[in-house]
Amino acid sequence: MGRDEFLRNLDAVKENVEGQLDDFLQQKIAEAARIAPGAEELVRILREFTLRGGKRLRAALVHYGYRCFCDRETETVCRVAMCLEFVQSFLLIHDDVIDEDDTRRGGWTVHRHYADLHRERYRRRDPNHFGESMAILCGDLALSLANEILGTLYLETKVRSALLNRMNRMIRLAIYGESLDVLSEVAEKVSEEEILLIGMLKTASYTVAGPLQMGAILGGAGSEDLERLSRYAIPLGNAFQVQDDILGLFGDAERLGKPVGSDIREGKRTFLILRALEKASSEQRDFLERMVGNRDVTEADVEAIRRLVVETGALDACRELSRRLVEEARKALEGCGWREEGVAFLEEAIGFMVERES
Numbered sequence: 356m357g358r359d360e361f362l363r364n365l366d367a368v369k370e371n372v373e374g375q376l377d378d379f380l381q382q383k384i385a386e387a388a389r390i391a392p393g394a395e396e397l398v399r400i401l402r403e404f405t406l407r408g409g410k411r412l413r414a415a416l417v418h419y420g421y422r423c424f425c426d427r428e429t430e431t432v433c434r435v436a437m438c439l440e441f442v443q444s445f446l447l448i449h450d451d452v453i454d455e456d457d458t459r460r461g462g463w464t465v466h467r468h469y470a471d472l473h474r475e476r477y478r479r480r481d482p483n484h485f486g487e488s489m490a491i492l493c494g495d496l497a498l499s500l501a502n503e504i505l506g507t508l509y510l511e512t513k514v515r516s517a518l519l520n521r522m523n524r525m526i527r528l529a530i531y532g533e534s535l536d537v538l539s540e541v542a543e544k545v546s547e548e549e550i551l552l553i554g555m556l557k558t559a560s561y562t563v564a565g566p567l568q569m570g571a572i573l574g575g576a577g578s579e580d581l582e583r584l585s586r587y588a589i590p591l592g593n594a595f596q597v598q599d600d601i602l603g604l605f606g607d608a609e610r611l612g613k614p615v616g617s618d619i620r621e622g623k624r625t626f627l628i629l630r631a632l633e634k635a636s637s638e639q640r641d642f643l644e645r646m647v648g649n650r651d652v653t654e655a656d657v658e659a660i661r662r663l664v665v666e667t668g669a670l671d672a673c674r675e676l677s678r679r680l681v682e683e684a685r686k687a688l689e690g691c692g693w694r695e696e697g698v699a700f701l702e703e704a705i706g707f708m709v710e711r712e713s
Contacts, residue, residue, distance in 0.1 A: 356699035356700060356702070356703050357703070358703065358706070358707070361700065361703040361704070361707060364415070364419075364700060365410065365411070365412070365415050365707075368411055368414050368415040368418050368436070369410065369411040369414070369415070371433055372411055372414040372433055372436045372437060372440060373406060373411065375433050375434070375437055376405060376406060376437055376440060377402070379437065379504075380398065380402040380405070380406075381402075383398045383500070384399055397489070397492065397493055397496060398496070400468060400469075400493060401444065401465075401493050401496055401497055403462075404444060404447075404459075404462075404493070405440060405444045405497070407459075407460045407461070407462055408460040408461065408612065409440075409443075409460060411436075411440065412562070412704075412708070413436070413439040413440065413443060413561075413562065413565075413566040414433075414436035414437075414439060414440060415436075415700070415704075416563060416566035416567045416570065416704070417432060417435050417436040417439055417566045417567070417569055417570035417573075418432055418433075418436060418570060419567075419570065419696070419697045419700040419701060419704075420566065420567040420568065420569065420570025420571040420573075420574065420584065420697070421570035421571065421573050421574040421697075422570075422574070422694060422696050422697035422700070423570075423571060423574065423576070423580075423693040423694055423696075423697030423698060423701070424571055424574030424575050424576050424580070424693060424694065425573075425574035425575055426694065426696070431508055431509070431573060432573060434504055434508055435504075435505070435508070435518065435569055435570065435573055436566075436570075437501075437504055438502075438505050438522060438569075439501075439522075439561075439565070439566050439569070441497045441498065441500045441501035442497070442498065442501050442522065442525070442526060442561065443561075444494070444497040445494045445495070445497040445498040445501070445526075446494075446526075446529055446533075446561065447459060447494075448464070448465045448466075448490050448491075448493055448494035448497065449490070449491065449494045449533075450533065451464040451465065451466060451467075451490070452464075452466050452487050452490050452491065452494075453533065453537060454621050455621070456613060456617060456621075458612060458613045458614070459612060459613060460613075461612040462612075464490070465486075465489070465490040465493050465494075466483075466486040466487045466489070466490035467486060468486070469485060469486035469489040469490060470482045470483050470485060470486030470487075471486075472486075473485045473486060498526075501522070502519075505518060505519055505522065506519075510573075514572065514573065517572050518569055518572055518573065521565060521568055521569050522565065522569060524565075525560050525561045525564070525565030528556045528557075528560040528561070529556065529557055529560055529561045531556050532552075532553050532554075532555070532557025532558070532560070533557055535549070535552065535553045535556065535557075536553050536557060536623070539553065539623070539624050540621070540622040540623065540624070540648065542624075545624045545629065546629075547626060547629055547630070550624060550625065550626050550629055551593060551626070554592070554593050554596035554597070555589055555592065555593055557596075558592050558593070558595060558596040558599070559588060559589045559590075559591070559593050559595070559596070560592070562592050562595055563587075563588035563589075563591050563592040563595065563708075564585055564588035564589060567584050567701075568584055568585070568588075571584055580691075580693070583687055583691055584687075586683075586687035587684050587687035587688055587701065588684075590680040590681070590683035590684045590687075591680065591681065591684040591704075591705060591708060591709075593680050594676075594677045594680035594684070594708065594709045595708045595709065597626060597627075597673050597676055597677045597680070597709075598677060598708070598709050598710075598711065600618065600625035600626060600627045600673065601627060601670070601673055601674075602711075603615065603616070603617065603618040603625070604616065604618065604619070604627060604657070604660065604661060604664065605661060605670075615657060616652060616654075616656075616657035616660070619646055619647055619648075619649075619652055619656075619657065619660060620648075620649065620650050620652050621648070622647050622648030623647075624647070626673055626676065627664060627669055627670070627673050628643070628647060628664075628669075630668075630669040630672045630673065631643060631663060631664045631667045631669035632644070634667035634668055635663065635667050639663050639666075639667065642659070642663070643663060646660055677709050681705055681709055684705055685702070685705060688701060688702060
């Protein structure tokens with residue numbers, strides 16, 4: 356499978372799952388409208404956020420995780436993919452509150468949207484607290500919809516139970532990763548091993564491993580197959596996170612849908628920053644430590660940090676780490692014996708995920 360075919364397949368999954376998500380959410384909007392205007396508005400905001408851009412990579416991994424083991428057409432695969440998209444919304448909405456971000460995918464974050472709505476409509480008490488409260492509820496709603504979809508699938512009890520357990524484990528690991536990420540922002544020292552652990556828990560588990568394994572479970576994969584998928588997914592998910600860290604400093608804000616340098620302002624100790632601190636001169640280190648966690652970092656400061664990261668060799672070190680992780684993922688697919696359609700997509704996904712620009 357070449358890159359063009361890979362992108363066509365990704366777009367086909369995206370179109371299908373977004374159509375199903377829209378239909379489902381329109382039903383929930385009608386249901387909420389019968390309850391109260393505020394409930395209807397909450398679902399409308401969740402709909403807009405969930406359908407706002409995104410590559411639907413997790414949905415595609417569900418689909419091709421399934422295709423690695425089964426070629427039978429079934430709408431159930433799309434329903435499982437929808438669950439993952441709602442889990443994504445749940446995690447992103449809460450993550451934006453934690454990081455105090457204003458934008459996501461080129462639009463306002465949910466808490467910022469509600470804070471602005473408060474200023475226009477209510478003007479009583481704190482608009483920011485109101486926005487954060489409503490965003491937490493919106494994220495919780497997304498998670499409840501994921502569980503509702505999974506709970507109503509016509510599946511053998513054993514398969515439904517396996518899917519539910521895998522999804523909840525994936526969410527649990529992502530929450531552990533997020534908690535360690537928050538702790539790392541206030542810790543005096545953070546090691547490279549801790550940064551990679553955070554990436555594994557927060558990103559690899561729900562970006563690659565969870566979606567792939569849920570699709571594979573639906574396709575009839577055995578325990579050894581799931582273990583091999585994990586050996587593919589974890590290093591690839593870590594490479595995805597390393598690329599995310601690079602884009603967070605060197606990417607294009609318009610493509611990213613959020614300001615470049617936000618990781619610096621939020622005080623995140625990424626592998627990129629950690630390696631730069633390790634190799635920096637005392638003067639460079641003092642500058643970088645003043646910048647990390649400084650909400651007033653300017654564009655000129657960000658440009659100076661970019662130069663520092665390049666000069667210290669931190670950028671090259673991250674790219675080398677990504678290369679090693681990618682090779683580890685490729686090796687996991689060797690001799691797997693799975694269906695060619697699924698394996699071809701997984702092989703092409705490696706390059707796509709670590710060479711992307713958004």
